[in-house]
Amino acid sequence: MSLLRLLVLVFFTLIPTLALAYDVLLLQSMHDKGYDEAVRGFKRDYRGSVRRIVLTDYADFDLTRITREEHPKLIVAVGDRALEVAQKQHATPVVYMMALNAKPRRPASGVSMLLDPARYLSVLEELGCERVGVLYDPARSGAYVKRALALAGRSRIRLVLREVHAPKETPAMIASLKGKVDALWMLPDTTAVSPGSTEAYFLFSQAERVPVVTFAEVYLSMGGAVALIIDRYDIGRQLAELAQNVLDGNQQDEGGEPPRRAVTRTNEGVVRQLRLNSLAGR
Amino acid sequence: MSIRSAVLSVGAAVKPMVLTVALCLLTVMPARSDDDLSSVELFNGAGGDPVSANRSPRPASQTAENITVVTADEIVALNAHTLPDIIYAVTGIQLEVISTPGTLTNIEIQGSDFDHVLVLIDNVPLNSLSDNFPDLASIPAQIIDRIEIVKGAASSAWGSALGGVINVITKVPQQDRPAGGTLAGSYGTRQTVDGRVEATGTVDRLGYYLFAGNLHSDGLRPNNQVDLGNLYGKLQYELPVRGTVTLTTLYTTRESGVLAVPYADINDQKHELIASAALLLPLDNRLSLDAAVRTRQSTMEMFTISAPGGVTLQSTRENDNSIGGSLKASWLGEWQLVVAGVDYDHVKVSLRGGRIAGEEAKTADRAGIYLNDTFTVGNFAITPSARYDWTGFGGDRFSPSFGITYALSENSLLRGYTARGYSLTSLNRAESTEKVWTSQLGFESGDVPSLWLKATLFRNDTWDVISNDLGRLAKTRQLKHGGEFELRTVPVFNTSLSTGYTYIHTEGGDGQMFQSVPKHTLKLGLRYRDPSRLQAQLIGNYIDWNATGSSNRGVLWDLHVSKTFEYAEYTSFEVFGSLRNIFAGQQYVTDMYTNTGRWAEVGVRCHF
Numbered sequence: 001m002s003l004l005r006l007l008v009l010v011f012f013t014l015i016p017t018l019a020l021a022y023d024v025l026l027l028q029s030m031h032d033k034g035y036d037e038a039v040r041g042f043k044r045d046y047r048g049s050v051r052r053i054v055l056t057d058y059a060d061f062d063l064t065r066i067t068r069e070e071h072p073k074l075i076v077a078v079g080d081r082a083l084e085v086a087q088k089q090h091a092t093p094v095v096y097m098m099a100l101n102a103k104p105r106r107p108a109s110g111v112s113m114l115l116d117p118a119r120y121l122s123v124l125e126e127l128g129c130e131r132v133g134v135l136y137d138p139a140r141s142g143a144y145v146k147r148a149l150a151l152a153g154r155s156r157i158r159l160v161l162r163e164v165h166a167p168k169e170t171p172a173m174i175a176s177l178k179g180k181v182d183a184l185w186m187l188p189d190t191t192a193v194s195p196g197s198t199e200a201y202f203l204f205s206q207a208e209r210v211p212v213v214t215f216a217e218v219y220l221s222m223g224g225a226v227a228l229i230i231d232r233y234d235i236g237r238q239l240a241e242l243a244q245n246v247l248d249g250n251q252q253d254e255g256g257e258p259p260r261r262a263v264t265r266t267n268e269g270v271v272r273q274l275r276l277n278s279l280a281g282r
Numbered sequence: 283m284s285i286r287s288a289v290l291s292v293g294a295a296v297k298p299m300v301l302t303v304a305l306c307l308l309t310v311m312p313a314r315s316d317d318d319l320s321s322v323e324l325f326n327g328a329g330g331d332p333v334s335a336n337r338s339p340r341p342a343s344q345t346a347e348n349i350t351v352v353t354a355d356e357i358v359a360l361n362a363h364t365l366p367d368i369i370y371a372v373t374g375i376q377l378e379v380i381s382t383p384g385t386l387t388n389i390e391i392q393g394s395d396f397d398h399v400l401v402l403i404d405n406v407p408l409n410s411l412s413d414n415f416p417d418l419a420s421i422p423a424q425i426i427d428r429i430e431i432v433k434g435a436a437s438s439a440w441g442s443a444l445g446g447v448i449n450v451i452t453k454v455p456q457q458d459r460p461a462g463g464t465l466a467g468s469y470g471t472r473q474t475v476d477g478r479v480e481a482t483g484t485v486d487r488l489g490y491y492l493f494a495g496n497l498h499s500d501g502l503r504p505n506n507q508v509d510l511g512n513l514y515g516k517l518q519y520e521l522p523v524r525g526t527v528t529l530t531t532l533y534t535t536r537e538s539g540v541l542a543v544p545y546a547d548i549n550d551q552k553h554e555l556i557a558s559a560a561l562l563l564p565l566d567n568r569l570s571l572d573a574a575v576r577t578r579q580s581t582m583e584m585f586t587i588s589a590p591g592g593v594t595l596q597s598t599r600e601n602d603n604s605i606g607g608s609l610k611a612s613w614l615g616e617w618q619l620v621v622a623g624v625d626y627d628h629v630k631v632s633l634r635g636g637r638i639a640g641e642e643a644k645t646a647d648r649a650g651i652y653l654n655d656t657f658t659v660g661n662f663a664i665t666p667s668a669r670y671d672w673t674g675f676g677g678d679r680f681s682p683s684f685g686i687t688y689a690l691s692e693n694s695l696l697r698g699y700t701a702r703g704y705s706l707t708s709l710n711r712a713e714s715t716e717k718v719w720t721s722q723l724g725f726e727s728g729d730v731p732s733l734w735l736k737a738t739l740f741r742n743d744t745w746d747v748i749s750n751d752l753g754r755l756a757k758t759r760q761l762k763h764g765g766e767f768e769l770r771t772v773p774v775f776n777t778s779l780s781t782g783y784t785y786i787h788t789e790g791g792d793g794q795m796f797q798s799v800p801k802h803t804l805k806l807g808l809r810y811r812d813p814s815r816l817q818a819q820l821i822g823n824y825i826d827w828n829a830t831g832s833s834n835r836g837v838l839w840d841l842h843v844s845k846t847f848e849y850a851e852y853t854s855f856e857v858f859g860s861l862r863n864i865f866a867g868q869q870y871v872t873d874m875y876t877n878t879g880r881w882a883e884v885g886v887r888c889h890f
Contacts, residue, residue, distance in 0.1 A: 034322060034325060035322075057338060058337075058340055059338070059340065060339050060340040060770070061340065066341065071614055071619045079321075080321065101321055106457060113325075188324055193324060216326070218325070230325075
C-alpha cells in the first residue's frame, strides 16, 4: 500500500504543469537611473521570467536562502555589490553588468563598463593627437591600460602614462604632463578621477590647450572635448543575449565583454576653441 | 557572582590575551586609502539621485515549512562559543539546560522532546544511536557559516526528524586569496577561556579551511567544568569540469561535569570523529548529482563519582559507529524542481555499564528513499514530498508532506504545511518509534514599511511517545498546539529590534495538560551597529516551563558588545565583551539543572 502511495506521488510530481516560476534572479545593487536603464534593456531582449530584487531595499538579505528556495537558473548581478553578493553563493551561475569596481571572487561572464580602448584611440587619432596622457591606478585599470598600450603600438598614438595610487596624487601627476602631451584620456578609474581631482584635468586642458577625451557626458560641461559614452540600455540587451546563451548551456568566456555600442558626444565650444579636427558625422 | 568580581575576572584577562593582541598588531599594515567614489558617481557626477534606504528588514521566505536561518553575521554578533549559544536566541527554541558553554544541554523546538530534533553537521547526523540525543554543545560556533532550522516534522526530507531539524552548514574556504585566518581568544568568569585559530584560503582549485579550538571553564554551575577541544578541516577541490569534491573532518574531545547531586557528581568524557566526503556534480544546467559518504565514530562515557571522595560509583560507556552514504539527483525543469535521493547507513551501538550487566550491542542497516517536488502555478507554490524509510529496527515508515504557499504580493505570503513524521528515539529499545502529524498555517510579510512580520499557527499531534513519568514506561499521546509570532525592524539610528513569542498549549490523550512543556517563550533582541563597526546586542530570553520545580524569575538578559578596527583591506582587529544574565535571573525547568548566574567575558579577534 505504501509503495502504491509512492507510485501515485511519483506520477503526480512528473505531470507537466503550467507554471510561472522565474528563470532569472536579477540582483541590483541599488536604485539608480543608470542601473534601471540597463535593466530595461535586459528585459527588452530577455524573454524569460525575471524576479528583480534591489539589495538596498532590505536590511538583511540572504541570497543563499533565496536560491535554495526559489531555484533561479541564473543570477544577473547589476552593480558591484550585487556581483559580490551573488558570488557568495555557489548554486547558481552568475553573469553581471554595470560592475566597475567589483573584484569577482571567481571568474564570471558579463558585460563590462569599459569600452574597447581601440574606440578611444580611434577618436584621439581623428582629433589629430599623438601624445596622449593617461592617469591610472594599476590596481584598478592596469589590465585595461596594458591592452591600450598594445593597441597604441599599432597606431601613431603614444601613450604617456602616469600611475596614481590615491586620489590626492592626481593633480600633481597631471601637472607632470605639462608640455609632454597633446591630449588627456580620462579613464573611468575611481582613483584617477574623483570629485577632488576632476577640476585638475580641465584646468590643465585650458592652460595647455589640449583636449580631454572622457567617458561620461557629465565631464563635457566641465570642459571635456569629447566623451565616448557607454549605452546602458544596449549593455542590458547585450547581457540578455549572453544570459540566454548561458541558459542554453553554451560555454561562455570568463571576464567582461566590452560594451558593443558607444555614443560619441562633443563639446563643440571646446572643439572650436582648441581648433581640433571635427568629429561631426560620427 | 557580583559585578565587582566579574570585573575583577575580566581584569585578570589581560595577561593571557597580551600574546594574541601582540600577534594581531604584528600583522597590521598601514591602512589603504579607500576610494569612496562609486562607479555611479563616476559616470553620473557627484550629487546624483540619493540611494533609497532599507524598506524592509528581509524578503519573505517562499517555502511552505517554517524555517529560520541564522547567518554568520548574526553568529559573530553573539560572541558564541558553541552551537547552543547561537540557537539560544532563535524564536521557538528552548534550551532545557542553560549551562557552562561546551557542557551538555538539551534543546527543544516548539516544545518538542530533545530526542525529536535531528541535528546535522555537514549532512552527518549528530544524534546518538542509543537515545537520539544530539550533543550540540560540542560543536564550536566558529566553524559555522549558517544554521537552517526547520520547525515541525521534516521526515519527508530527512527521515527521523519528528520535532524539526537543525542543519549546521560549515564555513567554505575563502576563495579570493591563498591564505587568511583568524586568531581569537576570550577570558571570563571562572577561568572560562576560549582560544581559537582559523586558517583559510584557495590555491588554484584547492580550497582549505582549518580550525583548532580549546574551551576551558572551571564551571559556571556546581560541577559543570569543561575542557573541550576541537579540530576541524575542510578541503574543497573544484573539478576541471564543473563540480566540487569536499572532504570534512571534525574531531572532538571533551571532559566535563554534567551535574552535582547530593554526595555525588556526574561527569562525562567524549571522543568523536565526524567525517564526510561529498561530490557535487552538475551534469548540465538542469540536472545535478550529489553523492556523499559519511561516518560518525563516537565514544561517550558517563561517570557517577562520590563527592567528596572521588570514587567512581558507576560508569556507562556508549560506542556509536555509523557509516553510510547518500545519493541525490536534482532536476530543475522549465516549471518545477524535482529532488530524488537515497540514504543508507550501517549503524552499530554498544553499551557497557550502568544497570546493564556486560555489554549490549546492536547493529542495524537503515535506508531511505525520497522524492521532493516544488512547482509554481501562478501565485501558488506547491511542494508535495514523500520519503520511505527502512529503519532496521523501528519498522518501515512512510512520511509524506504537502506544502503550499500563496504570494499575496512580492513580499507577503501565506503558507500551509502538513506532514507526517517520526523519530527513532532508541536503537536499543524495541518499538521506540514515536510519530507525529504536524500542521502549520503561516503568514509572512515585509510589506509593512520598515517591518518584517511572521506568524505561524501550529498543531503537533504526537503519539507512541515513550514516557516514564509515572515510574513505568508508557506510550502516550501528546497534542501540542499554539502560535508563534516574529517581528523585526529595519535599523533606525543604527538600531534594530527583533522579537519572537511562542505559545504552546498541551493536552495528553486523556485531555489533561502535562507538565514541562514551555507554555510561553519570549525572545527579545535589540541590536546597534554603526558605520564605525561598533556593535552592541541585547538579548532577552524568557521561558515559562509550566512545571513543578521550575523557575521563571525574570527575563535573562545578555549583552554583547564589540568594536572592530580596520587596518587594511584584509586585516582587522576586534575587541569584544559579553555580560550574560545581567540581572542574575533564574530560569530552569528543574532545580536539578539551575541556569548559570551572571557571568562576564572579554576577548579579541584578529582577522588577517
